[in-house]
Amino acid sequence: MLGPFNKIWKEYLRVYHSVTYVRMLVLGVLVGIFAGLVAVIFRLGLDYSLDFIQHNLAGFSSHGGHSGEYRPWVIPIALVSVALVTGFLVEKFLPDSIHGVTDGTDAMIKAFHQNKGEIKPKAPIIKGITSIMTIAAGGSAGQEGPVSQLGAGLGCWFAHKFGLSTKERRILMLTGAAGGLGAIFLAPLGGAMTAIEVIYKEDFESEAIVSAVTSSVVAYSLFFMAFGSKPMFDIPEFHFNDARELLFYAILSAACALAAWIYVRTFHFLKYSVFEKLRQRVGIMWTMAAGGLIMGVYGMFYPEVLSTGHHGLEQAINGSLPVFTMLVLLFGKTLATSLTLGSGMSGGMFAPALFVGGMTGGVVGFTANSFYPNIVTQPGGYVLVGMATFFAGVANAPIGPLIMVCELSQGYGLLAPLMLAGAICVVISRKVSLYENQVENKFESPAHIVDSTVNILENLHVGDFYQRGRVTILEESITLKALTNIITGTNEFFFPVKNIAGEITGILSINDVRNILYEESLFDLVVVGDLARKGVTLHDDDDLYTALVKFVDSDLGQIPVVQEDNPHEILGLINRADVFRAYKNHLSTIHENEK
The missing domain is CATH 1.10.3080.10 (Clc chloride channel)
Incomplete structure (x- = not known):
């Protein structure tokens, strides 16, 4: 009886763990449910608090004018009281939250880019409660910042509970923010698109679309079940009919x-x-x-x-x-x-x-x-x-x-x-x-720093990775016979070549002379200047991307590193393997920091 069900369940688990979009779709539904519930609670708290302070105490009507006894002085008293409470809570629990952020949405953006998608649970809770108090007391502010931060905090919390990667935690954070925005504005598609678009000036987070839309639709559905689907504004229908x-x-x-x-x-x-x-x-x-x-x-x-x-x-x-x-x-x-x-x-x-x-x-x-x-x-x-x-x-x-x-x-x-x-x-x-x-x-x-492989090499410099020390330099006039004696006494494979004036004119590779190295008939006829390739050098302040391009173009295994103000003074050699090793180690460090 349970056999078919177990088979379906195992297949679902396999797909869930192996296909990212499936996993994000399922988590989008889960996050959307809780984001919708949080939006409902937030709205109920705001409606009650606003009615109590502005309508009952201050005597302001919800449609403008006065209702009951008019006590406008309640507003500054209420706002100062809320400000003192907010200031105390922020100073005690969130002292860094006021620096370098505009509002809750901006705090979510900062967490996405700079904090690996991490949001401390107490931050959205405190900001959510104090936002209700601020708006209810008359502060000029909106609901969407705290609600998107609450949704993002939920996404982060679920990511930790399910052991998701840093990348998936960032996506789930945007998923929660989309749910909050879609619910509070009764705008499921607009909420989803805003959440994935607002984190960049000229881009959007395409990988979060599936989960963000799912979360926003679910949260929106719960919200209109609680408050109805009536639009925010009671207005006529507008049309564009004249191109002028x-x-x-x-x-x-x-x-x-x-x-x-x-x-x-x-x-x-x-x-x-x-x-x-x-x-x-x-x-x-x-x-x-x-x-x-x-x-x-x-x-x-x-x-x-x-x-x-x-x-x-x-x-x-x-x-x-x-x-x-x-x-x-x-x-x-x-x-x-x-x-x-x-x-x-x-x-x-x-x-x-x-x-x-x-x-x-x-x-x-x-x-x-x-x-x-x-x-x-x-x-x-x-x-x-x-x-x-x-x-x-x-x-x-x-x-x-x-x-x-x-x-x-x-x-x-x-x-x-x-x-x-x-x-x-x-x-x-x-x-x-x-x-x-x-x-x-x-x-x-x-x-997305892991995606920027070229940028990694551009941020590393030759001066930090080349081998300093004595370099065997050949003169152009050295004969093949003398070259065989030099090669026999060294383990090197690439030799910078200079002319009589001390200028670097080329590089000799053992591979280029291997076939004639023991041709005795050529010992006194061929000199190093005839065998050397065109000279290639690097400065110690060149980046490793420049070095990689020169290695590819020259097909050399080593390139001399010279002083910028004296291009014929050799400081050492950099190996092609040094470039690859530097790239691998730096990339591993980035991956380790992202865990």
Whole structure:
């Protein structure tokens, strides 16, 4: 009875252990389940906390305005309290987490490239809890950073439990992040693509596609089972019908690129020129408290910049905000986010970036509509396109945000302008990067250093591997008879040859004279200058890749190493075997460090 089942199970185990894609598919489902559950818990905690602080205590309505007794002073008190708690936890348990990272997503990127895919379990847990507190208290931050970090932490944890390699741990970390993003935004494909795309400026992690998509779909399914599949925004359906609008979408790209530059520069200025200097004087906790106080007072008078700002985006899309108000909110949200996250408080940069991009798009779209109403007939669509375009520029991720916005709006009617605007903005903003730990491509990442074999040789130098000491040098005028006596008294196989002026003119290989070495009739007729090959030399500061090329071109086993300022002064010889041995040892060291 159990025979067929056992056979199927054994075959599954064989395939699981031998085929990477099968293993990643199965683990993607497992990680997706837990990432979805974590996203559900995070959302429930945030909804409850936000309702309690902002609605019950402060009296802010979820749709703007007031509800019940209005107590705006609750916001700065709440944010300062959260900042003190966050600062204490970070200072005690995660003192290094505030240095060199933008948010939870950037921390995940750093772990992928620099930490072998390792994330300490306490980091995402602490950041997740403090992010809920920060957003609920009114801090300008998003959910996606902590949720992607929580998902990445789950992936890392499962990788250790199943004894996976470093490479697979990195893939599973991205798998967990994709699950968190796909769930929290109800955008399974956009979440998966963003997770594997955002770690590079000009590349994406193709090996993680299968597991990332699987995890994102599973997590998304669990999330909408808990909260429903209603899209984030209650907005009309938009369509692109007039090719003339492409000009205005190109203008939108330039506007988003400018806004992205301002957004990143403002964040970096406040983080490093203001809060970093303050932190060196008073410590992490009081620096966060200062940021929380300023943000709280700011939000008390301008509640539109509090938390994620989803309601403001919906108003902009539906045309309920004047152009001037959107322009003010664009800069206001930029400042609020820089105060919140620049001071070190927890949260993500994705949602604030969508808000700023949406307001930028709204300014362009509704302004164009007032002048060209027959061409720009749906200015609200520019808000959606601005969201994706702006994030594509600041995160160097043109594909994921585009798909995510389509999924958020549940329509692909704006796909063409989304593609055009995103591509233009990425090109214009190529020197702007919100995430500090992004690298250009796979060749710049320590995660793929094993793939860069040529780069290994280029980083090693001849001076560290050649054999110094006495070298047998032959003169061009030495006869074959004298050469036989020299060869008999040495174990060498290659001899540098010099002329009467002391210049290196060639190299003699024993293989080239083997057939005539004992031809007595030629002893006094043939000289070394007739037998030598063309001279080949290396400098001690040449890299081993240069040496390897010269060995291949000359077919020699040894090459003289000379001084750069005196090319005829021989320092020693480097063997072809020395190059291969250096490469093998260095590659073994890299593999050992990756375990």
